[in-house]
Amino acid sequence: MATGLYIHIPFCHQKCAYCDFYSVPVELGAIEQYLELLLAEARLRGAGQTINTVFLGGGTPSLLSARQISTVLEGVSRYFCLAEGAEITLEANPETLTPQSLSAYHAAGINRLSMGVQTLTPALLPLLGRKHTAKEALTAIAWAQAAGFVNLSCDLIYGIPGQTLASWQDDLRTLVARGLPHLSVYCLEIYDETPLGRAVASGAVQRPDDDAAADMYDFARDYLPEQGVQQYEISNFARPGRECRHNLNYWQNGDYLGLGPAACSYGQDTRECNVADLQTYKDLIKSGQLPTGSSEHLDERDIAAETVILGLRLSTGVDQEAFAKRFGYSLEAAFGDEISQLLQKGWLQRSERGYALPKHMRPIANAVFCSFLRDSNT
Ligand code: SF4
Numbered sequence: 552m553a554t555g556l557y558i559h560i561p562f563c564h565q566k567c568a569y570c571d572f573y574s575v576p577v578e579l580g581a582i583e584q585y586l587e588l589l590l591a592e593a594r595l596r597g598a599g600q601t602i603n604t605v606f607l608g609g610g611t612p613s614l615l616s617a618r619q620i621s622t623v624l625e626g627v628s629r630y631f632c633l634a635e636g637a638e639i640t641l642e643a644n645p646e647t648l649t650p651q652s653l654s655a656y657h658a659a660g661i662n663r664l665s666m667g668v669q670t671l672t673p674a675l676l677p678l679l680g681r682k683h684t685a686k687e688a689l690t691a692i693a694w695a696q697a698a699g700f701v702n703l704s705c706d707l708i709y710g711i712p713g714q715t716l717a718s719w720q721d722d723l724r725t726l727v728a729r730g731l732p733h734l735s736v737y738c739l740e741i742y743d744e745t746p747l748g749r750a751v752a753s754g755a756v757q758r759p760d761d762d763a764a765a766d767m768y769d770f771a772r773d774y775l776p777e778q779g780v781q782q783y784e785i786s787n788f789a790r791p792g793r794e795c796r797h798n799l800n801y802w803q804n805g806d807y808l809g810l811g812p813a814a815c816s817y818g819q820d821t822r823e824c825n826v827a828d829l830q831t832y833k834d835l836i837k838s839g840q841l842p843t844g845s846s847e848h849l850d851e852r853d854i855a856a857e858t859v860i861l862g863l864r865l866s867t868g869v870d871q872e873a874f875a876k877r878f879g880y881s882l883e884a885a886f887g888d889e890i891s892q893l894l895q896k897g898w899l900q901r902s903e904r905g906y907a908l909p910k911h912m913r914p915i916a917n918a919v920f921c922s923f924l925r926d927s928n929t
Pocket residue numbers: 562563565566567570571572574609610611644667
Protein backbone atom coordinates (compact mmCIF):
# COMPACT_ATOMS: atom_id res chain seq x y z
CA MET A 552 0.00 0.00 0.00
CA ALA A 553 1.21 3.53 -0.79
CA THR A 554 2.40 5.46 2.21
CA GLY A 555 3.58 8.93 3.21
CA LEU A 556 7.00 9.12 4.80
CA TYR A 557 7.78 11.71 7.47
CA ILE A 558 11.43 12.29 8.36
CA HIS A 559 12.14 14.26 11.51
CA ILE A 560 15.23 16.46 11.63
CA PRO A 561 15.40 17.38 15.33
CA PHE A 562 17.96 20.22 15.20
CA CYS A 563 17.48 23.97 15.55
CA HIS A 564 19.90 26.87 15.95
CA GLN A 565 17.92 28.01 18.97
CA LYS A 566 14.56 27.29 20.52
CA CYS A 567 11.72 29.60 19.50
CA ALA A 568 9.87 31.06 22.48
CA TYR A 569 6.55 29.32 21.73
CA CYS A 570 7.82 25.95 20.46
CA ASP A 571 6.97 22.63 22.07
CA PHE A 572 8.17 20.38 19.21
CA TYR A 573 10.98 17.98 19.93
CA SER A 574 14.24 19.63 18.88
CA VAL A 575 17.76 20.04 20.25
CA PRO A 576 20.51 22.63 19.57
CA VAL A 577 22.61 21.70 16.55
CA GLU A 578 26.27 20.90 17.29
CA LEU A 579 29.25 20.39 15.02
CA GLY A 580 29.10 16.99 13.34
CA ALA A 581 25.71 16.16 14.87
CA ILE A 582 23.84 16.10 11.57
CA GLU A 583 26.26 13.66 9.89
CA GLN A 584 25.99 11.29 12.85
CA TYR A 585 22.23 11.63 12.90
CA LEU A 586 21.88 10.78 9.21
CA GLU A 587 23.59 7.44 9.85
CA LEU A 588 20.99 6.67 12.51
CA LEU A 589 18.14 7.75 10.25
CA LEU A 590 19.34 5.47 7.48
CA ALA A 591 19.70 2.62 9.95
CA GLU A 592 16.08 3.16 11.00
CA ALA A 593 15.04 3.31 7.32
CA ARG A 594 16.73 -0.08 6.85
CA LEU A 595 14.86 -1.51 9.85
CA ARG A 596 11.48 -0.19 8.74
CA GLY A 597 11.90 -0.46 4.98
CA ALA A 598 10.25 -3.38 3.25
CA GLY A 599 9.98 -1.90 -0.21
CA GLN A 600 6.77 0.04 0.65
CA THR A 601 5.72 2.47 -2.06
CA ILE A 602 6.27 6.03 -0.88
CA ASN A 603 4.13 8.70 -2.55
CA THR A 604 5.18 11.63 -0.44
CA VAL A 605 8.22 12.47 1.68
CA PHE A 606 8.10 15.28 4.23
CA LEU A 607 11.33 16.44 5.88
CA GLY A 608 10.07 18.24 8.97
CA GLY A 609 11.53 19.43 12.18
CA GLY A 610 13.24 21.01 13.86
CA THR A 611 14.97 22.84 11.05
CA PRO A 612 15.55 20.49 8.09
CA SER A 613 17.09 23.34 6.09
CA LEU A 614 20.14 23.02 8.37
CA LEU A 615 20.99 20.04 6.13
CA SER A 616 23.10 20.75 3.07
CA ALA A 617 21.86 19.66 -0.35
CA ARG A 618 24.43 16.83 -0.22
CA GLN A 619 22.98 15.64 3.07
CA ILE A 620 19.46 15.83 1.62
CA SER A 621 20.65 13.69 -1.29
CA THR A 622 22.03 11.15 1.19
CA VAL A 623 18.62 10.96 2.89
CA LEU A 624 16.73 10.61 -0.39
CA GLU A 625 19.14 7.96 -1.66
CA GLY A 626 18.50 6.04 1.57
CA VAL A 627 14.74 6.35 1.04
CA SER A 628 15.11 4.97 -2.48
CA ARG A 629 17.29 2.11 -1.20
CA TYR A 630 14.90 0.82 1.47
CA PHE A 631 11.54 1.92 0.05
CA CYS A 632 10.08 2.31 -3.41
CA LEU A 633 9.93 6.05 -4.05
CA ALA A 634 7.05 6.55 -6.50
CA GLU A 635 7.64 8.49 -9.66
CA GLY A 636 6.37 12.05 -9.22
CA ALA A 637 6.50 11.75 -5.43
CA GLU A 638 5.95 15.01 -3.58
CA ILE A 639 9.11 15.76 -1.58
CA THR A 640 8.74 18.63 0.91
CA LEU A 641 11.43 20.37 2.89
CA GLU A 642 10.53 22.58 5.84
CA ALA A 643 12.83 25.60 5.88
CA ASN A 644 13.60 28.55 8.08
CA PRO A 645 14.29 31.75 6.12
CA GLU A 646 17.61 32.59 7.84
CA THR A 647 19.15 29.27 6.79
CA LEU A 648 18.53 29.79 3.06
CA THR A 649 20.67 31.26 0.28
CA PRO A 650 20.05 31.38 -3.49
CA GLN A 651 22.72 28.68 -3.84
CA SER A 652 21.27 26.35 -1.21
CA LEU A 653 17.78 26.68 -2.68
CA SER A 654 18.98 25.83 -6.20
CA ALA A 655 20.92 22.88 -4.79
CA TYR A 656 17.88 21.60 -2.83
CA HIS A 657 15.81 21.80 -6.00
CA ALA A 658 18.47 19.92 -7.95
CA ALA A 659 18.62 17.28 -5.17
CA GLY A 660 14.94 16.46 -5.72
CA ILE A 661 13.08 18.68 -3.26
CA ASN A 662 9.97 19.77 -5.17
CA ARG A 663 7.99 21.47 -2.41
CA LEU A 664 9.22 24.01 0.12
CA SER A 665 7.37 24.95 3.29
CA MET A 666 8.80 28.07 4.85
CA GLY A 667 8.35 29.08 8.49
CA VAL A 668 7.60 32.78 8.06
CA GLN A 669 5.16 33.03 11.02
CA THR A 670 4.70 36.80 10.80
CA LEU A 671 5.91 39.68 8.66
CA THR A 672 5.40 42.21 11.46
CA PRO A 673 8.96 43.04 12.62
CA ALA A 674 8.04 43.77 16.25
CA LEU A 675 6.43 40.34 16.72
CA LEU A 676 9.35 38.19 15.54
CA PRO A 677 11.55 38.74 18.66
CA LEU A 678 8.55 37.93 20.88
CA LEU A 679 8.28 34.57 19.10
CA GLY A 680 12.04 34.10 19.43
CA ARG A 681 12.50 33.76 15.68
CA LYS A 682 15.99 34.25 14.31
CA HIS A 683 15.01 35.87 11.02
CA THR A 684 13.66 39.29 10.12
CA ALA A 685 10.57 39.92 8.02
CA LYS A 686 12.80 41.24 5.24
CA GLU A 687 14.87 38.06 5.27
CA ALA A 688 11.69 36.00 4.96
CA LEU A 689 10.52 37.96 1.93
CA THR A 690 13.98 37.74 0.35
CA ALA A 691 14.06 33.97 0.94
CA ILE A 692 10.65 33.64 -0.75
CA ALA A 693 11.95 35.52 -3.79
CA TRP A 694 15.07 33.31 -3.90
CA ALA A 695 12.94 30.17 -3.63
CA GLN A 696 10.76 31.29 -6.52
CA ALA A 697 13.85 32.13 -8.59
CA ALA A 698 15.27 28.67 -7.80
CA GLY A 699 12.18 27.09 -9.38
CA PHE A 700 10.00 26.26 -6.37
CA VAL A 701 6.51 26.68 -7.80
CA ASN A 702 5.21 24.49 -4.99
CA LEU A 703 5.91 26.91 -2.18
CA SER A 704 4.10 27.30 1.11
CA CYS A 705 4.45 29.64 4.07
CA ASP A 706 3.40 28.99 7.66
CA LEU A 707 1.84 31.96 9.40
CA ILE A 708 0.72 32.43 13.00
CA TYR A 709 -2.19 34.56 14.17
CA GLY A 710 -3.30 35.41 17.69
CA ILE A 711 0.18 36.60 18.71
CA PRO A 712 0.21 38.98 21.72
CA GLY A 713 0.29 42.52 20.32
CA GLN A 714 -0.67 41.46 16.78
CA THR A 715 -3.40 43.61 15.24
CA LEU A 716 -5.99 42.66 12.66
CA ALA A 717 -4.47 45.30 10.36
CA SER A 718 -0.96 43.79 10.60
CA TRP A 719 -2.37 40.29 9.97
CA GLN A 720 -4.24 41.58 6.93
CA ASP A 721 -1.01 43.16 5.66
CA ASP A 722 0.85 39.84 6.07
CA LEU A 723 -1.74 37.95 4.02
CA ARG A 724 -1.96 40.65 1.36
CA THR A 725 1.82 40.76 1.01
CA LEU A 726 2.12 36.98 0.59
CA VAL A 727 -0.76 36.79 -1.87
CA ALA A 728 0.83 39.61 -3.87
CA ARG A 729 4.06 37.56 -3.98
CA GLY A 730 2.11 34.73 -5.65
CA LEU A 731 2.30 32.20 -2.81
CA PRO A 732 0.26 29.17 -3.94
CA HIS A 733 -0.12 27.66 -0.44
CA LEU A 734 -0.51 29.12 3.03
CA SER A 735 -0.93 27.40 6.39
CA VAL A 736 -2.37 29.61 9.12
CA TYR A 737 -2.20 28.51 12.74
CA CYS A 738 -3.52 30.09 15.89
CA LEU A 739 -0.70 30.59 18.40
CA GLU A 740 -0.91 27.97 21.11
CA ILE A 741 0.70 28.92 24.37
CA TYR A 742 2.30 26.03 26.21
CA ASP A 743 3.04 26.54 29.92
CA GLU A 744 6.52 25.00 29.73
CA THR A 745 7.80 27.33 26.98
CA PRO A 746 9.46 30.75 27.55
CA LEU A 747 6.39 32.46 26.06
CA GLY A 748 4.10 30.41 28.30
CA ARG A 749 6.10 31.48 31.36
CA ALA A 750 6.09 35.13 30.24
CA VAL A 751 2.30 35.02 29.86
CA ALA A 752 1.89 33.27 33.24
CA SER A 753 4.02 35.92 34.98
CA GLY A 754 2.09 38.74 33.34
CA ALA A 755 5.15 40.03 31.45
CA VAL A 756 3.33 39.32 28.17
CA GLN A 757 -0.40 39.78 27.81
CA ARG A 758 -2.45 36.69 26.92
CA PRO A 759 -3.72 36.96 23.33
CA ASP A 760 -7.33 37.95 22.93
CA ASP A 761 -9.53 35.08 21.64
CA ASP A 762 -11.97 37.38 19.85
CA ALA A 763 -9.15 39.18 18.05
CA ALA A 764 -7.69 35.81 16.98
CA ALA A 765 -11.12 34.70 15.72
CA ASP A 766 -11.38 37.88 13.64
CA MET A 767 -7.95 37.14 12.12
CA TYR A 768 -9.01 33.61 11.20
CA ASP A 769 -12.28 34.87 9.69
CA PHE A 770 -10.37 37.38 7.60
CA ALA A 771 -8.06 34.65 6.22
CA ARG A 772 -11.03 32.35 5.56
CA ASP A 773 -12.82 35.04 3.53
CA TYR A 774 -9.94 36.92 1.94
CA LEU A 775 -7.74 34.09 0.66
CA PRO A 776 -10.47 32.35 -1.39
CA GLU A 777 -11.41 35.74 -2.90
CA GLN A 778 -7.81 35.82 -4.15
CA GLY A 779 -8.04 32.29 -5.60
CA VAL A 780 -6.27 30.62 -2.66
CA GLN A 781 -8.99 28.19 -1.62
CA GLN A 782 -9.46 26.81 1.85
CA TYR A 783 -9.10 23.02 1.66
CA GLU A 784 -8.56 22.27 5.35
CA ILE A 785 -9.22 24.10 8.62
CA SER A 786 -5.77 25.72 8.61
CA ASN A 787 -4.68 25.29 4.99
CA PHE A 788 -5.28 27.26 1.81
CA ALA A 789 -4.02 26.55 -1.70
CA ARG A 790 -4.41 27.48 -5.30
CA PRO A 791 -6.00 24.54 -7.18
CA GLY A 792 -3.52 21.67 -7.56
CA ARG A 793 -1.13 23.04 -4.90
CA GLU A 794 -2.67 21.25 -1.90
CA CYS A 795 -0.11 19.40 0.22
CA ARG A 796 -0.45 15.74 -0.81
CA HIS A 797 1.47 14.53 2.24
CA ASN A 798 -0.97 16.16 4.65
CA LEU A 799 -4.01 15.17 2.56
CA ASN A 800 -3.01 11.56 3.23
CA TYR A 801 -3.13 12.24 7.00
CA TRP A 802 -6.57 13.81 6.74
CA GLN A 803 -7.79 10.87 4.67
CA ASN A 804 -6.52 8.67 7.51
CA GLY A 805 -4.06 6.94 5.20
CA ASP A 806 -1.04 4.92 6.29
CA TYR A 807 2.19 6.72 7.04
CA LEU A 808 5.66 5.99 8.31
CA GLY A 809 7.82 8.21 10.47
CA LEU A 810 11.58 8.15 10.93
CA GLY A 811 13.52 9.94 13.67
CA PRO A 812 12.87 10.74 17.33
CA ALA A 813 9.24 11.62 18.12
CA ALA A 814 8.09 10.59 14.62
CA CYS A 815 4.94 8.46 14.44
CA SER A 816 3.85 5.68 12.09
CA TYR A 817 0.34 4.43 11.39
CA GLY A 818 -0.94 1.36 9.60
CA GLN A 819 -2.38 -2.10 10.16
CA ASP A 820 -4.59 -0.85 13.04
CA THR A 821 -1.59 0.38 15.01
CA ARG A 822 -0.09 3.77 15.76
CA GLU A 823 3.49 3.79 16.97
CA CYS A 824 5.56 6.76 18.06
CA ASN A 825 9.31 6.82 18.35
CA VAL A 826 11.01 7.84 21.58
CA ALA A 827 11.21 11.64 21.84
CA ASP A 828 14.81 11.69 22.98
CA LEU A 829 17.83 11.72 20.71
CA GLN A 830 20.15 9.78 23.02
CA THR A 831 17.61 6.98 23.65
CA TYR A 832 16.86 6.90 19.93
CA LYS A 833 20.57 6.54 19.21
CA ASP A 834 21.03 3.76 21.81
CA LEU A 835 18.09 1.74 20.45
CA ILE A 836 19.13 2.08 16.82
CA LYS A 837 22.75 1.19 17.65
CA SER A 838 21.56 -1.99 19.33
CA GLY A 839 19.58 -2.90 16.22
CA GLN A 840 16.16 -2.22 17.74
CA LEU A 841 13.28 -0.15 16.45
CA PRO A 842 13.18 3.11 18.46
CA THR A 843 9.51 2.70 19.37
CA GLY A 844 8.46 4.64 22.46
CA SER A 845 4.73 3.93 22.47
CA SER A 846 2.36 1.74 20.54
CA GLU A 847 -1.41 1.82 20.43
CA HIS A 848 -3.74 -0.73 18.90
CA LEU A 849 -6.83 0.84 17.36
CA ASP A 850 -10.02 -1.14 16.99
CA GLU A 851 -12.39 -0.65 14.09
CA ARG A 852 -14.58 1.83 16.04
CA ASP A 853 -11.50 3.98 16.77
CA ILE A 854 -10.38 3.92 13.15
CA ALA A 855 -13.87 4.76 11.86
CA ALA A 856 -14.15 7.70 14.32
CA GLU A 857 -10.70 8.97 13.36
CA THR A 858 -11.60 8.72 9.69
CA VAL A 859 -14.64 10.93 10.29
CA ILE A 860 -12.81 13.45 12.49
CA LEU A 861 -9.86 13.80 10.13
CA GLY A 862 -12.17 13.93 7.09
CA LEU A 863 -14.16 16.74 8.67
CA ARG A 864 -10.99 18.84 8.80
CA LEU A 865 -11.19 19.01 4.99
CA SER A 866 -13.45 21.55 3.30
CA THR A 867 -14.84 18.75 1.11
CA GLY A 868 -15.70 16.89 4.31
CA VAL A 869 -15.76 13.20 5.08
CA ASP A 870 -16.24 11.14 1.95
CA GLN A 871 -19.26 8.81 2.25
CA GLU A 872 -18.26 6.52 -0.59
CA ALA A 873 -14.65 6.16 0.56
CA PHE A 874 -15.86 5.43 4.10
CA ALA A 875 -18.27 2.70 2.95
CA LYS A 876 -15.57 1.18 0.73
CA ARG A 877 -13.09 1.10 3.59
CA PHE A 878 -15.36 -0.24 6.34
CA GLY A 879 -18.05 -2.17 4.45
CA TYR A 880 -20.92 -0.16 6.02
CA SER A 881 -22.21 3.37 5.65
CA LEU A 882 -21.29 6.45 7.67
CA GLU A 883 -24.90 6.61 8.85
CA ALA A 884 -24.82 2.97 10.01
CA ALA A 885 -21.77 3.80 12.15
CA PHE A 886 -22.63 7.30 13.39
CA GLY A 887 -26.29 7.90 12.50
CA ASP A 888 -27.27 9.38 15.89
CA GLU A 889 -24.26 11.67 16.11
CA ILE A 890 -24.74 12.89 12.54
CA SER A 891 -28.43 13.67 12.92
CA GLN A 892 -27.89 15.53 16.20
CA LEU A 893 -25.09 17.62 14.66
CA LEU A 894 -27.16 18.33 11.54
CA GLN A 895 -30.04 19.49 13.74
CA LYS A 896 -27.78 21.87 15.67
CA GLY A 897 -26.34 23.28 12.43
CA TRP A 898 -22.86 22.04 13.41
CA LEU A 899 -22.62 19.76 10.38
CA GLN A 900 -23.89 20.06 6.84
CA ARG A 901 -24.32 17.83 3.80
CA SER A 902 -21.55 18.21 1.24
CA GLU A 903 -21.13 16.93 -2.28
CA ARG A 904 -19.26 13.86 -1.04
CA GLY A 905 -20.80 13.36 2.39
CA TYR A 906 -20.71 15.66 5.39
CA ALA A 907 -18.65 18.76 6.12
CA LEU A 908 -18.22 21.40 8.78
CA PRO A 909 -20.10 24.63 8.05
CA LYS A 910 -17.75 27.60 7.82
CA HIS A 911 -18.71 28.97 11.23
CA MET A 912 -17.69 25.69 12.93
CA ARG A 913 -14.19 25.49 11.43
CA PRO A 914 -12.46 27.51 14.18
CA ILE A 915 -14.29 25.51 16.88
CA ALA A 916 -14.17 22.14 15.18
CA ASN A 917 -13.25 20.28 18.36
CA ALA A 918 -16.80 20.74 19.60
CA VAL A 919 -17.94 18.60 16.64
CA PHE A 920 -15.07 16.11 16.80
CA CYS A 921 -15.88 15.27 20.43
CA SER A 922 -19.25 13.85 19.34
CA PHE A 923 -17.49 11.01 17.51
CA LEU A 924 -15.18 10.02 20.34
CA ARG A 925 -16.07 6.86 22.19
CA ASP A 926 -16.18 8.50 25.66
CA SER A 927 -18.85 10.92 24.55
CA ASN A 928 -21.17 8.00 23.75
CA THR A 929 -20.64 5.73 26.71
S1 SF4 B 1 12.50 26.47 14.25
FE1 SF4 B 1 10.56 25.33 14.46
S2 SF4 B 1 11.09 23.45 15.55
FE2 SF4 B 1 12.83 24.86 15.80
S3 SF4 B 1 12.46 25.87 17.75
FE3 SF4 B 1 11.55 27.19 16.16
S4 SF4 B 1 9.40 26.51 15.95
FE4 SF4 B 1 10.51 24.94 17.10
